[in-house]
Amino acid sequence: MTEATGIVGEFFDLKAETDADVLAMQVGDFYEFFDSDAELVADELDLKVSQKSSHGSSYPMAGVPVEELTPYLKSLVERGYRVAVADQHEAGDGHEREITRVVSPGTLLAVTDADARYLLTVVHDEDYGLAFADVTTGRFHVTTAADADELLTTIYRFDPVEILPGPDVRNDDDLLERLRGRTDAALTLHTAEAFAPGRARHRVREQFGEGALDSVGIETDAAVRAAGAVLNYVEETGQGVLASMTRLQAHGDGDHVELDATTQRNLELTETMQGDRSGSLFATIDHTVTSAGGRLLQSWLQRPRRDRAELQRRQSAVAALTEAALARDRLREVLGDAYDLERLASRAASGSADARDLVAARETLALLPTAREIVADTDRLADSPLAAVLERADLDRARELRETLEAALVEDPPGTITQGGLVRKGFDEQLDELIERNEAIEEWLDELPKREKRRHGITHLSVDRNKTDGYYIQVGKSETDAVPDSYEQIKTLKNSERYTIDELEEKERELLRIEEQRHDLERQLFDELREKVATRAELLQDVGRTLAEVDALAGLATHAVRADWTRPELTDGDEISIEAGRHPVVERTTEFVPNDVRMDRDRRFLVVTGPNMSGKSTYMRQTALITLLAQVGSFVPARQARIGLVDGIYTRVGALDELAQGRSTFMVEMQELSNILHSASDDSLVILDEVGRGTATFDGISIAWAATEYLVNEVGAKTLFATHYHELTELGERLDPVQNVHVAVDGDPDSDRDGEEVTFLRTVREGPADRSYGVHVADLAGVPEPVVDRSRQVLDRLRNDEAIDVRGGDGGTTQAVFDLSSGQFVDGPASADGGEASSGEQAQNESTAGSHAADESAPSAEEKQQRDELVERFGDDAEDVLQALADLDIAETPPVELLSEVQQWQGKLEE
Numbered sequence: 042m043t044e045a046t047g048i049v050g051e052f053f054d055l056k057a058e059t060d061a062d063v064l065a066m067q068v069g070d071f072y073e074f075f076d077s078d079a080e081l082v083a084d085e086l087d088l089k090v091s092q093k094s095s096h097g098s099s100y101p102m103a104g105v106p107v108e109e110l111t112p113y114l115k116s117l118v119e120r121g122y123r124v125a126v127a128d129q130h131e132a133g134d135g136h137e138r139e140i141t142r143v144v145s146p147g148t149l150l151a152v153t154d155a156d157a158r159y160l161l162t163v164v165h166d167e168d169y170g171l172a173f174a175d176v177t178t179g180r181f182h183v184t185t186a187a188d189a190d191e192l193l194t195t196i197y198r199f200d201p202v203e204i205l206p207g208p209d210v211r212n213d214d215d216l217l218e219r220l221r222g223r224t225d226a227a228l229t230l231h232t233a234e235a236f237a238p239g240r241a242r243h244r245v246r247e248q249f250g251e252g253a254l255d256s257v258g259i260e261t262d263a264a265v266r267a268a269g270a271v272l273n274y275v276e277e278t279g280q281g282v283l284a285s286m287t288r289l290q291a292h293g294d295g296d297h298v299e300l301d302a303t304t305q306r307n308l309e310l311t312e313t314m315q316g317d318r319s320g321s322l323f324a325t326i327d328h329t330v331t332s333a334g335g336r337l338l339q340s341w342l343q344r345p346r347r348d349r350a351e352l353q354r355r356q357s358a359v360a361a362l363t364e365a366a367l368a369r370d371r372l373r374e375v376l377g378d379a380y381d382l383e384r385l386a387s388r389a390a391s392g393s394a395d396a397r398d399l400v401a402a403r404e405t406l407a408l409l410p411t412a413r414e415i416v417a418d419t420d421r422l423a424d425s426p427l428a429a430v431l432e433r434a435d436l437d438r439a440r441e442l443r444e445t446l447e448a449a450l451v452e453d454p455p456g457t458i459t460q461g462g463l464v465r466k467g468f469d470e471q472l473d474e475l476i477e478r479n480e481a482i483e484e485w486l487d488e489l490p491k492r493e494k495r496r497h498g499i500t501h502l503s504v505d506r507n508k509t510d511g512y513y514i515q516v517g518k519s520e521t522d523a524v525p526d527s528y529e530q531i532k533t534l535k536n537s538e539r540y541t542i543d544e545l546e547e548k549e550r551e552l553l554r555i556e557e558q559r560h561d562l563e564r565q566l567f568d569e570l571r572e573k574v575a576t577r578a579e580l581l582q583d584v585g586r587t588l589a590e591v592d593a594l595a596g597l598a599t600h601a602v603r604a605d606w607t608r609p610e611l612t613d614g615d616e617i618s619i620e621a622g623r624h625p626v627v628e629r630t631t632e633f634v635p636n637d638v639r640m641d642r643d644r645r646f647l648v649v650t651g652p653n654m655s656g657k658s659t660y661m662r663q664t665a666l667i668t669l670l671a672q673v674g675s676f677v678p679a680r681q682a683r684i685g686l687v688d689g690i691y692t693r694v695g696a697l698d699e700l701a702q703g704r705s706t707f708m709v710e711m712q713e714l715s716n717i718l719h720s721a722s723d724d725s726l727v728i729l730d731e732v733g734r735g736t737a738t739f740d741g742i743s744i745a746w747a748a749t750e751y752l753v754n755e756v757g758a759k760t761l762f763a764t765h766y767h768e769l770t771e772l773g774e775r776l777d778p779v780q781n782v783h784v785a786v787d788g789d790p791d792s793d794r795d796g797e798e799v800t801f802l803r804t805v806r807e808g809p810a811d812r813s814y815g816v817h818v819a820d821l822a823g824v825p826e827p828v829v830d831r832s833r834q835v836l837d838r839l840r841n842d843e844a845i846d847v848r849g850g851d852g853g854t855t856q857a858v859f860d861l862s863s864g865q866f867v868d869g870p871a872s873a874d875g876g877e878a879s880s881g882e883q884a885q886n887e888s889t890a891g892s893h894a895a896d897e898s899a900p901s902a903e904e905k906q907q908r909d910e911l912v913e914r915f916g917d918d919a920e921d922v923l924q925a926l927a928d929l930d931i932a933e934t935p936p937v938e939l940l941s942e943v944q945q946w947q948g949k950l951e952e
């Protein structure tokens with residue numbers, strides 16, 4: 042097909058130059074797609090396909106008007122395609138075309154939502170290096186990760202839209218697989234050369250200056266290679282936004298609270314476990330009025346701080362804003378008009394900002410002094426840190442830029458920049474002269490009908506202009522006789538005739554000339570202005586971030602007032618002490634029962650028990666969320682709170698979504714547990730919900746038990762652990778820092794047969810819960826009544842160690858006994874009448890018999906005989922095993938050791 046010539050041939054040649062999926066090539070007033078690209082865009086975007094013939098063949102063709110390309114590009118990119126754009130420019134007596142940019146998810150500028158859109162490069166060297174660039178705001182972050190888990194956590198936090206794996210990461214199938222599982226980002230292969238260390242380092246220095254790398258303390262090769270490669274990619278895709286990337290920010294400094302990806306998800310910070318935005322913490326507390334403010338608040342939630350001074354600064358600003366209601370409302374009203382200056386800086390740099398964008402920037406710059414005035418005029422705010430936030434932006438330079446824009450641009454410019462009408466009179470002498478000449482002609486034209494009417498005595502005469510006829514004089518049919526000879530007729534209409542005169546033609550020509558000159562000059566002046574704005578990218582970003590911060594703080598204050606939150610006291614101590622705490626999200630939709638939390642060094646591990654649905658998870662999550670909010674600088678949902686700053690929050694809760702990915706829930710559970718046990722420190726907060734549930738009961742209890750011991754003795758983290766394993770409440774007796782609390786209910790579920798309801802009190806009390814109320818919840822959930830009743834009977838028997846009748850379909854029964862030592866059912870004695878009393882006795886006997894092995898009293902004759910039989914069957918090993926069993930002190934041996942002992946015995950016997 043490449044034998045095609047002409048336009049189609051050119052298309053194929055350009056297509057061969059790029060690795061983009063689709064090429065849009067400008068042909069006059071249209072961007073055209075040919076061949077399979079035409080079919081693809083027609084399918085995706087509902088465009089009409091026509092045929093273009095070239096060299097005897099016919100090729101599908103689809104096109105969009107030049108000015109409508111942007112929305113089409115956006116749709117294609119959002120569907121995951123990378124699109125190359127070839128623009129046309131005049132050359133000699135024809136046109137030349139070349140690819141000017143490639144648009145991909147990470148380089149798309151035409152975005153409408155507020156979210157950051159990070160482009161990410163990942164390099165694996167000795168460690169992992171990551172560079173995140175948001176072309177829409179010019180943000181640029183570099184960081185490292187020690188291993189794949191840390192890498193995924195960071196990636197989850199930034200939520201990039203496009204990822205460029207470095208040469209070494211591309212071949213790591215495992216990692217790629219995990220990346221695909223964790224993000225919806227497009228994966229793009231960028232030329233390996235861009236990742237070469239020397240070249241990358243050079244590129245970073247060129248962009249951010251010689252000392253940038255040292256000053257942010259980025260040392261590893263991997264990080265530098267990632268940063269250089271992402272810059273190279275942004276440059277090569279040709280969007281021209283590099284100028285807005287003014288600052289290199291390093292991450293991974295110990296200033297932030299560790300929040301791994303699992304925890305961010307579990308705590309539903311920005312989306313719920315089901316993937317919805319509404320119902321997340323962010324959606325609940327977000328009262329920002331600008332997109333930049335929303336972005337900032339979201340990043341605060343995702344990266345809580347550990348620096349007390351910084352947090353107190355935010356708190357004081359929020360506190361002042363909560364107390365100055367009028368000023369707060371006024372500030373929010375003013376900020377509501379703010380335009381996204383960070384985004385504008387990028388659009389100006391890429392040359393895509395239009396006059397309306399610049400006017401919006403001008404108006405936003407003007408908000409800075411207004412906001413300052415409001416703060417200065419309000420006593421409560423004037424000496425709060427909010428004033429200092431506003432001081433940070435350079436007011437003088439902002440004013441200067443605003444004045445330039447004010448002087449240059451008219452009040453309400455048109456949306457296109459090619460048709461003039463953009464620049465104010467008085468800004469440029471040459472333009473003023475053109476404008477004056479233009480106005481003089483327009484005046485002449487205004488006067489013309491009056492003059493001609495008077496001169497020729499015609500009443501129905503008007504002067505107008507249209508596309509085909511240009512300027513003309515129109516005279517009503519009844520008066521055409523009065524028209525002089527100098528009028529040249531150009532058109533006949535139903536009720537009138539159209540004429541022109543030499544003088545009018547001449548003026549029209551002059552007008553067109555002036556208009557053209559004016560448009561060109563205005564376009565040139567506008568380009569200069571836009572470039573000037575682009576060179577002020579950093580200033581715009583500063584002002585943008587200042588306003589965003591005021592917005593985020595005012596948003597937090599607004600929520601604090603509306604939801605009656607309080608300012609937590611932040612300490613360097615070890616305590617979490619919350620009085621009447623609530624869950625920030627649940628409290629908005631439910632009549633919430635507040636609860637206290639009291640944890641400190643001597644009470645650092647709380648085992649939380651209580652029936653299903655009673656509120657264990659909610660209690661633990663609210664504790665984590667209150668701690669997190671405190672470390673964002675926000676107020677918190679509680680009557681009073683004192684929070685010792687934590688260095689990390691780790692959670693492990695039910696992993697429903699992992700199931701969907703086909704990974705074993707138990708494996709995931711153990712990986713997450715393992716991560717927590719490795720990563721948490723004695724300054725961390727750990728939330729464990731039902732750990733060990735994914736495996737057999739006894740394995741589960743043992744693991745939960747051992748993890749508790751480890752967390753208490755080795756890690757020392759403050760931990761909340763909800764469990765259905767009642768056995769674990771025992772730990773409260775044995776380990777000092779472990780305490781039991783339970784979520785109370787009212788009413789005895791076991792007497793529920795008469796319909797007596799259990800009331801969930803949602804109140805957390807000291808001590809362990811009595812028992813599990815699972816059967817009651819089954820009842821609530823609408824499990825059929827016979828099943829619920831029967832479960833109650835079974836439960837009673839189990840609790841009393843009695844044999845259970847197993848009812849057959851034929852009405853007959855057999856019996857089963859639950860053997861506590863194995864955690865399994867064993868067959869009970871056959872019973873003709875199913876007499877429960879006798880089988881109960883049997884069970885009792887069995888359990889006493891079982892405990893005799895460890896009994897110190899002399900063995901009975903029967904036992905001796907059993908023992909001899911065993912020795913005969915298994916040889917001397919059985920003796921050893923029995924001896925070891927007799928010597929074992931169950932009370933003093935941790936469960937995990939017990940398990941391994943038993944395993945060894947089994948091994949021996951099997952030999």
Ligand SMILES: Nc1ncnc2c1ncn2[C@@H]1O[C@H](COP(=O)(O)OP(=O)(O)OP(=O)(O)O)[C@@H](O)[C@H]1O
Pocket residue numbers: 627631632633634635636651652653654655656657658659660803804
């Ligand atoms: N303090 C509270 N005030 C009001 N409603 C609450 C409170 N705590 C929990 N709830 C509500 O009770 C329900 C159950 O809560 P939660 O999931 O925390 O229970 P759970 O004990 O963890 O349950 P399970 O053991 O089944 O996981 C939720 O709908 C929650 O909104």
